[in-house]
Amino acid sequence: MYFLCLILFCIGLYCVARKRNIIKIIIGLGIMEYAVNLFFILLGYRTQGRAPILSKNQEILNMVDPLPQAIVLTTIVIGLALMAVVVSLAVRIYEKYGTFDITKIRRLRG
Amino acid sequence: MKFIPFFVIIPLAAAFLIALLGKWIRRFPEILSTLIAFVLLALSLNTIKPVIRFGTLVYKMGGWPQPLGISLVIDGLSIFVLVLINLIAFLTLLYAFGYIKKFTEVWKFYSLFMLMLAGLNGVVVSADFFNFYIFLEVASIAAYCLVAFGIAAEDLEAAFKYAVMGSLASLFILLGIGIIYSYASSLNMADVALILADKPNVILIGFVSVLFLVGFSLKAALVPFHAWLPDAHSSAPTPVSAMLSGVVIKVLGVYTLARIFFNVLGVSNKLLFVLMILGILSMVIGAILAIIQNDTKRMFAYSSISQIGYIVFALGIGTPLAILGALFHLFNHAVFKSLLFLNAGAIEEASGTRQLSKLGGLNVKLPVTGWTSLVGAMSISGIPPLGGFWSKFIIIFAAVQAGYISFAIIAVIVSIITLAYYLKFQTFAFWGKPMVNFGLVKDITFSMKLATVILALICIFSGLLLCPGLKDFLYSAANVLSSPLNYKFSALLAP
Numbered sequence: 246m247y248f249l250c251l252i253l254f255c256i257g258l259y260c261v262a263r264k265r266n267i268i269k270i271i272i273g274l275g276i277m278e279y280a281v282n283l284f285f286i287l288l289g290y291r292t293q294g295r296a297p298i299l300s301k302n303q304e305i306l307n308m309v310d311p312l313p314q315a316i317v318l319t320t321i322v323i324g325l326a327l328m329a330v331v332v333s334l335a336v337r338i339y340e341k342y343g344t345f346d347i348t349k350i351r352r353l354r355g
Numbered sequence: 356m357k358f359i360p361f362f363v364i365i366p367l368a369a370a371f372l373i374a375l376l377g378k379w380i381r382r383f384p385e386i387l388s389t390l391i392a393f394v395l396l397a398l399s400l401n402t403i404k405p406v407i408r409f410g411t412l413v414y415k416m417g418g419w420p421q422p423l424g425i426s427l428v429i430d431g432l433s434i435f436v437l438v439l440i441n442l443i444a445f446l447t448l449l450y451a452f453g454y455i456k457k458f459t460e461v462w463k464f465y466s467l468f469m470l471m472l473a474g475l476n477g478v479v480v481s482a483d484f485f486n487f488y489i490f491l492e493v494a495s496i497a498a499y500c501l502v503a504f505g506i507a508a509e510d511l512e513a514a515f516k517y518a519v520m521g522s523l524a525s526l527f528i529l530l531g532i533g534i535i536y537s538y539a540s541s542l543n544m545a546d547v548a549l550i551l552a553d554k555p556n557v558i559l560i561g562f563v564s565v566l567f568l569v570g571f572s573l574k575a576a577l578v579p580f581h582a583w584l585p586d587a588h589s590s591a592p593t594p595v596s597a598m599l600s601g602v603v604i605k606v607l608g609v610y611t612l613a614r615i616f617f618n619v620l621g622v623s624n625k626l627l628f629v630l631m632i633l634g635i636l637s638m639v640i641g642a643i644l645a646i647i648q649n650d651t652k653r654m655f656a657y658s659s660i661s662q663i664g665y666i667v668f669a670l671g672i673g674t675p676l677a678i679l680g681a682l683f684h685l686f687n688h689a690v691f692k693s694l695l696f697l698n699a700g701a702i703e704e705a706s707g708t709r710q711l712s713k714l715g716g717l718n719v720k721l722p723v724t725g726w727t728s729l730v731g732a733m734s735i736s737g738i739p740p741l742g743g744f745w746s747k748f749i750i751i752f753a754a755v756q757a758g759y760i761s762f763a764i765i766a767v768i769v770s771i772i773t774l775a776y777y778l779k780f781q782t783f784a785f786w787g788k789p790m791v792n793f794g795l796v797k798d799i800t801f802s803m804k805l806a807t808v809i810l811a812l813i814c815i816f817s818g819l820l821l822c823p824g825l826k827d828f829l830y831s832a833a834n835v836l837s838s839p840l841n842y843k844f845s846a847l848l849a850p
Contacts, residue, residue: 254530267515270519312536312542316485320529327518330496334499334515351512352508
């Protein structure tokens with residue numbers, strides 16, 4: 246399972262590094278972010294575990310680790326902010342240049 | 356130590372207030388944010404003394420005991436960087452007073468700037484990995500927006516490049532944090548350091564080191580990862596480029612690199628060697644690319660890469676003297692590079708162009724800008740009485756002492772190239788024959804002059820940080836890095 250996460254991460258990395266379309270680069274970033282989130286969730290997972298809620302009359306033997314879940318929630322929020330920024334940049338870039346192709350968006354050189 | 360969270364709370368609240376009220380009340384964003392930056396500067400200067408006396412100050416959020424709860428820690432290194440951040444932020448905001456009028460929707464600029472300041476302060480004070488990551492992202496996202504603030508086509512392109520590279524770096528760092536958590540089951544930095552020292556795992560540490568190295572080198576723009584920096588730093592509004600070049604790449608790149616590698620993961624000889632090679636590469640390539648530039652801001656951006664190379668090279672040498680030199684150079688570079696960027700902005704404001712070939716003879720019209728940038732240029736190229744000389748001297752001396760004589764010679768040669776391109780800047784912009792449209796050049800406003808003059812004075816006198824009486828400030832910062840065990844125990848045991 247961890248291995249699959251790593252593969253997903255590499256797919257995202259490939260997408261960011263090799264694709265020429267801005268939207269595809271953004272999707273690549275999204276894929277990488279989900280790969281990392283999935284990795285965190287897997288870290289906290291126990292087979293047959295249950296939610297770690299403290300109650301008076303039952304004893305909890307096998308529970309999942311709650312910390313990665315809290316972390317993933319925060320990471321999703323950060324990812325949302327990042328996506329909003331990047332997508333609005335992409336919209337503005339399309340307005341100015343009329344294209345999504347990064348090989349044509351090259352006014353800065355040197 | 357009750358006041359530590361205020362380093363984050365105050366700018367965060369200011370950002371909120373500015374976003375709420377800034378649109379309706381005239382001059383409110385400018386005055387509030389400059390005031391806030393001044394308060395933060397005073398607070399951080401005031402913290403120097405207790406830090407030097409007690410070593411480490413800890414604030415436990417919600418009163419939870421240390422390895423479990425979230426804690427904020429200030430030690431010698433943190434306070435050193437905090438003073439630097441708030442000093443440069445205050446002076447750039449002072450400068451922005453006169454500069455920012457040409458933009459519309461000024462309150463958005465100040466709100467984002469305060470968010471970035473909160474993020475930077477947060478990175479420095481947080482003592483656990485996850486908060487560290489969150490503040491890193493807060494600072495970076497605010498920085499992406501600020502680079503695109505002018506919304507010209509070039510600004511957007513640069514901001515997009517910066518955003519993609521920056522978030523790639525953040526994801527690498529987050530993956531590294533995940534792997535560390537899976538091994539150590541703890542996120543507190545001091546606790547993780549103790550666990551890793553107890554049961555070392557070479558393969559895991561190696562893998563995590565590579566992830567962190569890629570992430571932080573992207574943020575610090577070391578040479579194979581530098582492509583975004585010249586675009587972002589030359590397209591941003593001037594106060595932002597001064598802040599980005601002076602503080603952001605250092606806090607998000609160099610400080611984090613030093614803190615995590617030297618204090619938490621522990622350094623090996625291989626890692627130090629990699630750092631040294633990265634530093635030398637950035638030094639040489641940055642300087643060579645800087646000398647062929649015609650755009651002032653772009654030249655300064657490449658020069659930033661080159662100077663960051665010096666700092667990382669000195670960290671890579673790894674002896675206590677070299678670390679002292681690295682931190683001292685970090686301070687000096689923040690001061691003179693923001694001075695030079697502010698002056699480049701002043702030239703653009705006054706004459707309407709950034710192309711060196713179109714400028715000339717400005718010393719008559721802009722005497723303050725001319726003389727202060729002369730001071731900055733002399734300091735960055737290491738002319739003796741100024742601050743830049745002492746830090747470069749310490750770095751080169753430490754390199755020779757540690758036996759890397761060929762690298763020391765390269766560092767000296769790069770310093771000469773630096774002098775060459777700053778002389779090029781001075782001759783083309785301030786000396787020589789007057790430019791076309793010379794009559795149209797107008798003088799800059801008072802706040803811009805004041806900020807650059809203060810920075811130039813700090814440049815001249817920063818060599819005094821090595822004097823007895825003031826040297827504790829620098830030495831306590833260097834001690835944190837050169838004796839890593841110190842951090843682990845003092846951060847956990849401090850009351």
